Amino acid sequence: MDERTPISANSLEISKNVLGEYAPIYKNELLQNILPFWLSNSKDDKNGGYFTCLNRQGKVYDTDKFMWLQGREVWCFSYMYNHVEKNSAWLNMALHGARFMQQFGRDEIGNWYFSLTAEGKPLVQPYNIFSDCFATMAFASLDKAQPNAEYKKIAIETFENIIQRQHNSKGIYSKAYPGTRNLKNFSLPMILCNLSLELEHIIGKERVDSFIPTVINEVMNVFYQEDLGLVLENVYEDGSFCDSFEGRLLNPGHTIEAMWFIMDLGKRLEDEALVKKACNIMLDTLDYGWDKEYGGIFYFLDVKGNPPQQLEWDQKLWWVHVEALVALAKGYAYTKDDRCADWFKKIHDYTWQHFKDPEYGEWFGYLNRRGEVLLDLKGGKWKGCFHIPRALYQVWKTLESL
C-alpha cells in the first residue's frame, strides 16, 4: 500500500483514481488469502459439512456445526463460482456443504435447526429464523451454479416458511410475554428483500418487485428516525419509539450494511433520491458510530447515551468494518460524494491494519476498543466464510468499475 497516491482534499478526479487503485488489493485478498483459507481448513471430509470454529492457524478447535454458517459458506462458494470464475473446487465445496444441510439440517416440518453435532445430530432447536434465511440463500445460489429441482424446492419452501413465520419468528421459543411490549426488529424486512433478490431467477421479477416498496418504507420511514438521523434496531409495532434497552439500541454496523442494500435497490429502481438518502444515512451513522478516541466503529450504542446492556458494546467487529467498506465503495460509485472516498480510505486503513492477520491466513474478528485482538479465532459460532469474502468481492467489483 505504500506506493498508493495520497488522496488530496476534495479532488474528485484524484480520489476517483485512488479508490480505483484499491480494487486489485481486494481481489487478491479474496482469491489468494480468504477463499483458500476456508477451502483448506473448513471442510469436514469425514462427516460432510464445514467446520467453522478455526483458531488463528486455521486448526479446528470445536466441531459443532452452526446452520447460519453452513448456509453462508454454501452461498459464498456458489456465489464466487457464479460471479468470479467457474472454479470447480469452489462448486465442489458448495456441493459438499449443501449435501450435509440437505441430509441433516431440517426438522420434520422443514425448519432449519440452529446447530448440529459434527455428525449431524440436532443440538439446538430451530429457534432462529436466520438459519432459514441463510439456507434459502445457499440453495438459491447453488441452484444458479448447478440448476436442480431439489435445490429450487428447498429454497422456495424455506422462503415461504420464513414469510409465514416472519411476524412470530421465534415461535414457541419466544420469551416475550405477548401483548405487553410488542416490538418489531429491523433485520427481518431487510433480509426478506435480500432473499427475494437471491431467488429472482426462481420466483421472477414481479414477485421480487412486490417486496421492495415495503422494505424501503420500513427501513427508511419506520426504523429511520428523521430527527436523530439514525436507524433504530427495534420499534413498537406502530413504528413509535420504545424507551427500553431494546428500543434505545443502535447497531451502527447493521445500519451501514442495510444502507448498501438500499443503495442497490435505489439503483435498481433508478431512484437517485433514494440512493442519496441512504448514502447520507450511512455517512451520518459513521460519524455517530466512529470511536473518536481509539478509532473503529462501536458495536452497540444507546440512542439516549445510557449504558447499553451488551457488555461487548465498545468492541470492534470485523463484519461492521467490512460492511462499511462495501457501503462506502458503493456510495462513492453511485453518488461521487467525496466524503465516501475520505471515509473509505480511513476505514480501509483501520480495517487492514487491525483485522488482517499479518502472520497467518484470514482475518481476526474481534478486537477490543483499542483495536487489540480480543479473540484470535478466524472462525467460530458467528464468524464464518461470509462477510469478508462477500465484502472483498463487492469492493473489488465496485471500485474496478469506476
Place this chain on the structure above:
Amino acid sequence: MDERTPISANSLEISKNVLGEYAPIYKNELLQNILPFWLSNSKDDKNGGYFTCLNRQGKVYDTDKFMWLQGREVWCFSYMYNHVEKNSAWLNMALHGARFMQQFGRDEIGNWYFSLTAEGKPLVQPYNIFSDCFATMAFASLDKAQPNAEYKKIAIETFENIIQRQHNSKGIYSKAYPGTRNLKNFSLPMILCNLSLELEHIIGKERVDSFIPTVINEVMNVFYQEDLGLVLENVYEDGSFCDSFEGRLLNPGHTIEAMWFIMDLGKRLEDEALVKKACNIMLDTLDYGWDKEYGGIFYFLDVKGNPPQQLEWDQKLWWVHVEALVALAKGYAYTKDDRCADWFKKIHDYTWQHFKDPEYGEWFGYLNRRGEVLLDLKGGKWKGCFHIPRALYQVWKTLESL
C-alpha cells in the same frame, strides 16, 4: 487505607492483625455508602417495587423490573434487618419490594416472571429458574424479619416448585434438542443448598441436612476436576467432560463463590478436611483466573485455552471480586492459611481502587481488561442491591471475629 500496617511475609500474627483492621472499612462502606444508595435511589414510590437501572449518579435510566433483582433487594434489606440492626427503614424497604412481588411477580401457576414493566405488567416469561430462587430467598428472609404465614407459603411453594423443575429448569423455553447433549450445570445444586439454608427456620434442620451431602458430592466430586484442579460449569449428566463451548467453560468467580458456600457447609458439618479442600480449590482458581498482565480476575475462560464464546470473557466484574474477598476472608478465618491473607490484600487493593466510585455512591460493576470503567452504571439488568452489600457484610463479620 494509608495508615494500614503492611503485611509482612509469612507472619501469622501480623497478618491476623492486618486482616482484622479491614473489618471497619467494610462495615462503614456497607452502612454509609451502599445501603443508603439503594434506599434513596431505587424505591419506586409510584408503582411499588424497585428501580435497579441506576446511572453513575443514581438516577433511574430504565424502569423495567427484573425479578432476580427485586428478590435480591428484598432479601438484602431483610437480611440486614435480621443480622445488623432492627432498622425500620430497612424493613420498610424490604416490605415495599415484597408487596410488588406478591402482587405482580408470578404467573397463574406460581412461576416467577423474568421481568415486568414499571407498573407490574409481565414482559418476559418465567424462563429463568433463578427468578424463583431469589424470590424464595426474599420471602424466607422477610419471614424471619416479620413472621407471616403468607411469606412462608410463598417461600415454600416456590422452593417446592424449583425442586420439581430442577432437572428441566428452562422447561418449554429450552432450545436444546433433547437427548443429543444433555448437560448439567453447576449453579443449581449450589443454589438449592443455599436456599434450603435460608429456609431452615421454616423447613427444619432435618430437611436442610438432607440436601447437603448431594450438593457437596456434586460440587466437589462431579464438577470439580481433580486432574485440573478446577471446577467446570457444565458436564454431561454422567459427570464426564463434554468437549464443547459449554463443557470447556470456566467461570472463576462462580467457583470462588461456591467455595465459600462449601467452606460454610464444612464448618457446619465440622468437617475440617472439606473446609481445607474448598479453600485450596478457591486458591487454585484464583491463581488460574488472575490476569497476570493487568490484574483482576477474568470473567470466563476455556479450560483448553480455546477462544471462549463469551465476548466479555476478559472483563473484570464486581461480583467476581467481592465474592473472592468473602471467600478469602472465610478461608483465612477457617484455615489460617497465609495465602488467603496475601490474596485478600491483593484483591482488596484491586477491588477498592477500581470498582469503588471515588465521586458518587455505590461501586462500578463492569471494567474492561485493563480495569478501566466499561459501563458506569451502578445498577442494571443484572447488577442490583446484592453482591456488594452481602460481601461487605460477610467480610466485616468474618474479619471482626478474628
